[in-house]
Amino acid sequence: MSLDAPSTNARYGSNAGQPLTRRDGVLKVTGRATYAADNHPDGMLYAVTAVSRIARGRVTSLDVEATKAHPGVVEVMTPASRPPLAHDPDEKMPPFGFRIEVLQDSTVRYANQPIALVIAETLEAATEGAALLNPQYDADEPRTGIDDGLRFDPPAVGVGGPPKAAFGDVEAGLAKAAQVLERDYVTPAQYHNAMEPHAVVAEWDGDHVMLDMPNQALAMSCASYATYFGIPPENVTIRSPFLGGGFGSKAIINGPQILAILAARALKRPVKLVLSRAQMYGPVGHRGGTWQKLRIGLNNDGQLTALHHKSISATSSFDDFLEPAANASTHLYASPALLSEHEGIRLDTGTPGPMRAPGEASGSAALEVAIDEAADACGMDPLDFRLHNYAETEPGSGRPFSSKALRECYAEGAKRFGWAGRPLASRQMRDKNGFLVGWGMGTALFPCPHFPAEARATLRADGTALVETAGADMGQGAWTALAQIAAEALGLDPEQVELHSGISTLPDGGIAGGSGHTASAGLALNNAGKDAIAQLSELATNDPASPLFGAGNIGVEARAGRLYRRDDETRSESYAEILARAGRREIVGTAKASRDPAAAEAHAMFSHGAVFAEVKVDPDLGQIRVTRLVGAFAAGRIINPRLVESQYFGGMIWGVSFALHEEAIIDHRTGRIMNADLAEYHVPINADIPSLEAILIPENDPFVNAIGVKGVGEIGITGTVGAIANAIWHATGVRVRKFPVRLEDIIG
Amino acid sequence: MNRFDFIAPHNISEAVAAAAEPGSAYLAAGTNLLDLMKIGVSRPVRLIDITRLPGLDRIEWQPDGGVRIGAMVRNSDLAYDPRFARTFPAVAEALLSGASAQLRNAATIGGNLMQRTRCAYFQDTASACNRRVPGSGCDALHGENRLHAVVGWSEHCIATHPSDFCVPLAALDAVVELEGPQGKREIPLEDFHRLPGETPEQETALAPAELIVALRLPAEAARFAANARYLKLRERTSYAFAVVSAAAALEINDGVISHARLALGAIAAKPWRAREAEASLAGAEPTLEAFTRAAGFALADARPSGDNAFKIELARRIAVRALILAAEGTPEVMPALPASPFSTTPGASHVA
Amino acid sequence: MSLSISLTINGQPRTIALDDPRVTLLDLLRERLDLTGTKKGCDRGQCGACTVLVDGRRINSCLSLVASLDGADVQTIEGLADGDALHPVQAAFIEADGFQCGYCTPGQIMSAVGLIKEGHASGDPERVRELMSGNICRCGAYQGITEAVLEAQKVMADKKGRNAA
Numbered sequence A: 001m002s003l004d005a006p007s008t009n010a011r012y013g014s015n016a017g018q019p020l021t022r023r024d025g026v027l028k029v030t031g032r033a034t035y036a037a038d039n040h041p042d043g044m045l046y047a048v049t050a051v052s053r054i055a056r057g058r059v060t061s062l063d064v065e066a067t068k069a070h071p072g073v074v075e076v077m078t079p080a081s082r083p084p085l086a087h088d089p090d091e092k093m094p095p096f097g098f099r100i101e102v103l104q105d106s107t108v109r110y111a112n113q114p115i116a117l118v119i120a121e122t123l124e125a126a127t128e129g130a131a132l133l134n135p136q137y138d139a140d141e142p143r144t145g146i147d148d149g150l151r152f153d154p155p156a157v158g159v160g161g162p163p164k165a166a167f168g169d170v171e172a173g174l175a176k177a178a179q180v181l182e183r184d185y186v187t188p189a190q191y192h193n194a195m196e197p198h199a200v201v202a203e204w205d206g207d208h209v210m211l212d213m214p215n216q217a218l219a220m221s222c223a224s225y226a227t228y229f230g231i232p233p234e235n236v237t238i239r240s241p242f243l244g245g246g247f248g249s250k251a252i253i254n255g256p257q258i259l260a261i262l263a264a265r266a267l268k269r270p271v272k273l274v275l276s277r278a279q280m281y282g283p284v285g286h287r288g289g290t291w292q293k294l295r296i297g298l299n300n301d302g303q304l305t306a307l308h309h310k311s312i313s314a315t316s317s318f319d320d321f322l323e324p325a326a327n328a329s330t331h332l333y334a335s336p337a338l339l340s341e342h343e344g345i346r347l348d349t350g351t352p353g354p355m356r357a358p359g360e361a362s363g364s365a366a367l368e369v370a371i372d373e374a375a376d377a378c379g380m381d382p383l384d385f386r387l388h389n390y391a392e393t394e395p396g397s398g399r400p401f402s403s404k405a406l407r408e409c410y411a412e413g414a415k416r417f418g419w420a421g422r423p424l425a426s427r428q429m430r431d432k433n434g435f436l437v438g439w440g441m442g443t444a445l446f447p448c449p450h451f452p453a454e455a456r457a458t459l460r461a462d463g464t465a466l467v468e469t470a471g472a473d474m475g476q477g478a479w480t481a482l483a484q485i486a487a488e489a490l491g492l493d494p495e496q497v498e499l500h501s502g503i504s505t506l507p508d509g510g511i512a513g514g515s516g517h518t519a520s521a522g523l524a525l526n527n528a529g530k531d532a533i534a535q536l537s538e539l540a541t542n543d544p545a546s547p548l549f550g551a552g553n554i555g556v557e558a559r560a561g562r563l564y565r566r567d568d569e570t571r572s573e574s575y576a577e578i579l580a581r582a583g584r585r586e587i588v589g590t591a592k593a594s595r596d597p598a599a600a601e602a603h604a605m606f607s608h609g610a611v612f613a614e615v616k617v618d619p620d621l622g623q624i625r626v627t628r629l630v631g632a633f634a635a636g637r638i639i640n641p642r643l644v645e646s647q648y649f650g651g652m653i654w655g656v657s658f659a660l661h662e663e664a665i666i667d668h669r670t671g672r673i674m675n676a677d678l679a680e681y682h683v684p685i686n687a688d689i690p691s692l693e694a695i696l697i698p699e700n701d702p703f704v705n706a707i708g709v710k711g712v713g714e715i716g717i718t719g720t721v722g723a724i725a726n727a728i729w730h731a732t733g734v735r736v737r738k739f740p741v742r743l744e745d746i747i748g
Numbered sequence B: 001m002n003r004f005d006f007i008a009p010h011n012i013s014e015a016v017a018a019a020a021e022p023g024s025a026y027l028a029a030g031t032n033l034l035d036l037m038k039i040g041v042s043r044p045v046r047l048i049d050i051t052r053l054p055g056l057d058r059i060e061w062q063p064d065g066g067v068r069i070g071a072m073v074r075n076s077d078l079a080y081d082p083r084f085a086r087t088f089p090a091v092a093e094a095l096l097s098g099a100s101a102q103l104r105n106a107a108t109i110g111g112n113l114m115q116r117t118r119c120a121y122f123q124d125t126a127s128a129c130n131r132r133v134p135g136s137g138c139d140a141l142h143g144e145n146r147l148h149a150v151v152g153w154s155e156h157c158i159a160t161h162p163s164d165f166c167v168p169l170a171a172l173d174a175v176v177e178l179e180g181p182q183g184k185r186e187i188p189l190e191d192f193h194r195l196p197g198e199t200p201e202q203e204t205a206l207a208p209a210e211l212i213v214a215l216r217l218p219a220e221a222a223r224f225a226a227n228a229r230y231l232k233l234r235e236r237t238s239y240a241f242a243v244v245s246a247a248a249a250l251e252i253n254d255g256v257i258s259h260a261r262l263a264l265g266a267i268a269a270k271p272w273r274a275r276e277a278e279a280s281l282a283g284a285e286p287t288l289e290a291f292t293r294a295a296g297f298a299l300a301d302a303r304p305s306g307d308n309a310f311k312i313e314l315a316r317r318i319a320v321r322a323l324i325l326a327a328e329g330t331p332e333v334m335p336a337l338p339a340s341p342f343s344t345t346p347g348a349s350h351v352a
Numbered sequence C: 001m002s003l004s005i006s007l008t009i010n011g012q013p014r015t016i017a018l019d020d021p022r023v024t025l026l027d028l029l030r031e032r033l034d035l036t037g038t039k040k041g042c043d044r045g046q047c048g049a050c051t052v053l054v055d056g057r058r059i060n061s062c063l064s065l066v067a068s069l070d071g072a073d074v075q076t077i078e079g080l081a082d083g084d085a086l087h088p089v090q091a092a093f094i095e096a097d098g099f100q101c102g103y104c105t106p107g108q109i110m111s112a113v114g115l116i117k118e119g120h121a122s123g124d125p126e127r128v129r130e131l132m133s134g135n136i137c138r139c140g141a142y143q144g145i146t147e148a149v150l151e152a153q154k155v156m157a158d159k160k161g162r163n164a165a
């Protein structure tokens, strides 16, 4: 949407494919949308964690007396007083759970690890109480740099992903190449920093617990909490109607919330815990740093002869989540031989976790710069070079893509950006103010996972519907897009569809992650809606009093709240009429949905895109501004273009952030992060984003799922990082191989 | 945050008397003080609220054309005061390049002068810091110090002063008016902030309980109105502290510089007035050569205090650029991105 | 020590008995007055989520001590709409999709209201971007935010023009 386009307040039509405004819009702009920390049950206490300032060693003492003496402090939970848990926190919790730090002992495994919990009548008292604990430590030397950590061969990377992929003979391919490019790339530790800090309000009623918390995976979390607290999963209710951003950090159980829930149980009063911004740099996941090497063999025609991508990915000393960075190279460019592999390195940090486009983001950053370097080495335009190495089928397996409109993305993106005529060499363009101007591009790629999900669709006597699934709206617009999908399946206007979501008592909506939520929960809603319509048709076609009687095999079609006979549009009946005559108050359709395994087996499934960036660089001072970003993305069927555009914008801004801003600065002497805030851990602000454009390339995918929906939430960051880095090279001649780019890198 | 007593005096002498009790701190808008109290760096036991003191919130023009700014005037009110912005444009630009619109709406002139360093080790109570705890050491010295000082530092402290506002103030000979238990006095802004030496904990020339009541800019500083700029290099386009910054002000008559002022920011524990550079420009033509020479003088004594040698070169370059921009003339209207290199005028680049 | 503080909050005069001088305006609103529309993102002036208007000016409520606000007029997101009728800034945010998760949104909107009042942005998108830079949006809704501010500013100016005519 451009700034010049006239803004209109008109409704945009009524069904899937339409850019409806958000259903939760009014709640969000009036402050009435309730996030976890907005809850305040009667008698609530405040909990604040005290965190470790060393990264490795032991806590030797805590001044619990001083804390307890502070007016308002009710209780202090330490390893000595922490109530027992029913599950050993040092054991992983399947399927995705990590080992967690919940005061099991006095060991410190990373800076900012919780070492005590202070509970008080007021937030002020709890906060000061935590500050008064004055911990003493027995500190060991922290290992936080690449040279310090223990290396190991990981059995898996990411969430159970393969640590290695190989086909063809890479060494032979490199040996016969006309030239070989060998490059190292470094990406730093990054922290999700959703604007809403992690929080929980816990209230027990006997052995039932109500948890208000931002949560990207309701059903899975209920099961995990139940295991920790030794109660049946149905005794745990999680309410998460809104998340103030998740980006992967709110899909996994973390220690601090467990402590607060324990405190609520022990004290028999509701307890609220909200992490401070600084405390989010530790126990709630991050994107681990990577040290990547790429080796690319090139023949004289500018084609790859081999591609070798290795990532050394950081994880914690006590658990495994390795940024699957090298896997970003496995599905994109055609090469007769490929090897992608990972090595792990153990550092004294909190355990990393999935963060928006885990693996793809950091892997694509390195790959897309390397590809740009390869194009330059071949004297080719970066776009031509990519087309020259276009993978028509999945590299290695040769499987067809379920759909791949990447060529169209390249073409449309390049056209809109004005790529044609770009000088090949660097430092060729200046604007009227004398700034260096550079243009760069990158390819975007993201897989389309699909999670099992369940839903219920209830057609009501008045012809409207209630649809339910325990999904999560963290800004992607689930409330809106899922209602549109359900409305389509039900043959109703979205206004006639009430959607309930965001509470664990509803049918399991799967995980809001991996860019798979709209597809997964959407398919379930679609199927539930179809199920309800099938039952309704059954009623009508078997009822001699209905105009649809006997439609039988010919069937009926659901549209605008009526069933129509397929071969005779004049014969129709409204849902309300059918239900009324049958004396039914409602019809309940249900579905459990997952992807067709045969289709998944037979196809490679990805969203694709192409991102073009213009940067301006002050030639003397090195300051960089991304003046224009154009992304063209093909991601299957688009349910709501307005929301999808916003998702792409968000992803692209994360790309700007990755390229130019984000980095946790660690003092390796202490293992502490020295910029654990939002003033010095920079993310882009409004003035950093002068111009974004996202082009939605149509793509019909009959295989990903019955609704043709892929994912859009993460792909925007891939491609963008490389595009910006490459534009910086084009402007300045300085190759970016370490992120984020700093002033001193540019001025040399 | 520790508990404290809250005291709301009715006038300056009550305030000064209240502040004389040990453990007291003046509270202006609180945008720096409350922040430091939240992270445990400051733990005053008495807060003396000076926001209601009468007479401190005025901008008063002197008969000679100078201006007297009350300590409680808010940063944004001063920056947007039309006469002030016209007369002292580099000061207005510096103010508008600092923090955010919200913070500028609250932050006071006195508080801006008094804001503490952003050194991460100063803010981290688990680190050794001579400025916070005298004699404890300086963890920045061999730590993450990319953005630390390159002039005027000592082994005891390598922190910088973060204020943008103070940089053009130093260049323009601003004067700080104080009132304390010993009565009133005034000192040049240039002498207000101290270099660390062996006592980095003595950050300013303020005596205990002394209150900043006003700031004055002399009439002769107005002579630079037509050729004055503030330029600030940041790691994002806005809402970030300076990596390096420069205030440049020139008076140019018949193609010759008659008076020049230059001060650099974020390179020392105080705004860094470059007098030798200024002297080298007096009587010179406003050329790249002259500016480059001047910048050389400004950074002549610079040496890295850690991983920050690049700041010396950047400071030199930003000094040159600020002088070029000043020579080109004060923009008609405040640039959309105040102090950003991206709101510069054509042809300003000089090195590459 | 207990302080008695008079505030006008969203047009309602309130007398606050403050048993603890440490309470910030943000925590007062959220934890003691059940006005939870205003959000906490950093508690240190570094994000803008807590932006409210005090005496008509936008400020960060997390760095403002209630004890020093006696007599102030406070406007929060809850007081912006006129019953069911959204304020033009609120309506523009919905239309331009100026938010995703919505967490930074109350702060963005109050900041935008303050910005329009201040009147320094004219219709220049670059000025709007700069003057909205004190509000971080991690979801990355900036383009919609800028668009919404420009649109709302226009709507409000038109309305004012009509009322004057």
Ligand SMILES: Cc1cc2nc3c(=O)[nH]c(=O)nc-3n(C[C@H](O)[C@H](O)[C@H](O)COP(=O)(O)OP(=O)(O)OC[C@H]3O[C@@H](n4cnc5c(N)ncnc54)[C@H](O)[C@@H]3O)c2cc1C
Residues within 6 Å of the ligand: A679, B025, B026, B027, B028, B029, B030, B031, B032, B033, B034, B035, B050, B071, B097, B098, B099, B100, B103, B106, B107, B108, B109, B110, B111, B112, B113, B114, B115, B162, B163, B164, B165, B210, B211, B212, B213, B239, B240, B241, B242, C044, C045, C046
């Ligand atoms: C996120 C963030 C970003 C920022 N970015 C910038 C930036 O880019 N550039 C910049 O220049 N600044 C920046 N600042 C700092 C900001 O300018 C200061 O916080 C502000 O100017 C302090 O003013 P105040 O009125 O709030 O002071 P307070 O916080 O009330 O006081 C600060 C100190 O000054 C003392 N004090 C206040 N007034 C007086 C007086 N009249 N006499 C004696 N002592 C007094 C107080 O006791 C206290 O020690 C930023 C701040 C934040 C939080």
Ligand code: SF4
Residues within 6 Å of the ligand: B117, B119, B120, B121, B122, B128, B129, B130, B131, B132, B137, B138, B139, B140, B141, B156, B157, B158, B159, B200
């Ligand atoms: S540089 Fe100064 S402020 Fe920073 S740690 Fe050292 S002594 Fe403290």
Ligand code: FES
Residues within 6 Å of the ligand: C039, C040, C041, C042, C043, C044, C045, C046, C047, C048, C049, C050, C051, C060, C061, C062, C063
């Ligand atoms: S919460 Fe106040 S600025 Fe972040």
Ligand code: FES
Residues within 6 Å of the ligand: A195, A244, A245, A475, C098, C099, C100, C101, C102, C103, C104, C105, C136, C137, C138, C139, C140, C141
């Ligand atoms: S909408 Fe999520 S942080 Fe702005």
